Amino acid sequence: MIKQLTVIADSRTGLIADISRALAEGDINIRTIEAVEVAEQACVRLQVDDLDGALSRLNREGMTVVAEDVLLLRIPDQPGSLANASNRLAEAGIDIRAITMVHHGERENIVALACADPERARQLLDEWMMN
Structure with missing residues (x-):
């Protein structure tokens, strides 16, 4: 992290x-x-x-x-990808404090995410984690 x-x-x-x-x-x-x-x-x-x-x-x-702590996520560049990730956090009751698109690519985006419970968020978003 x-x-x-x-x-x-x-x-x-x-x-x-x-x-x-x-x-x-x-x-x-x-x-x-x-x-x-x-x-x-x-x-x-x-x-x-x-x-x-x-x-x-x-x-x-x-x-x-x-x-x-900030999590780096590699999220597919397609409609609904960010919604999927953020919904997982919302359903678990984890607040997003800050989100920044660090890189926009043709197939994927890199997003920096700061949230209230980074360890739990890491587990929920494991498939997209970079760090």
Whole structure:
């Protein structure tokens, strides 16, 4: 299982610049990044090559940051595939906290999924698991 960082902050100009600068100064590489704004709050999700270093640097910058487990799924690129996977979790009462399509391919997609019970989700989604 891989870890994902989530930074929650007031939405403002320069937030991504501040995050990426802090990580660059620590020689930390960003592998994936996604940011959304909801009700004047920013939610920035990252996967990095040095989780502990990133947590430390971002905390020193005064940012609210948490780490969570992320499952990587290889899902067929056809209608209903994501519905099938998400329905399995819903029926088991497992909340999806975040979902990101990491790669869209001709035959399959790679999806990063953070959920409330990653170990149980891994068992339910085993046929699609990459990690």
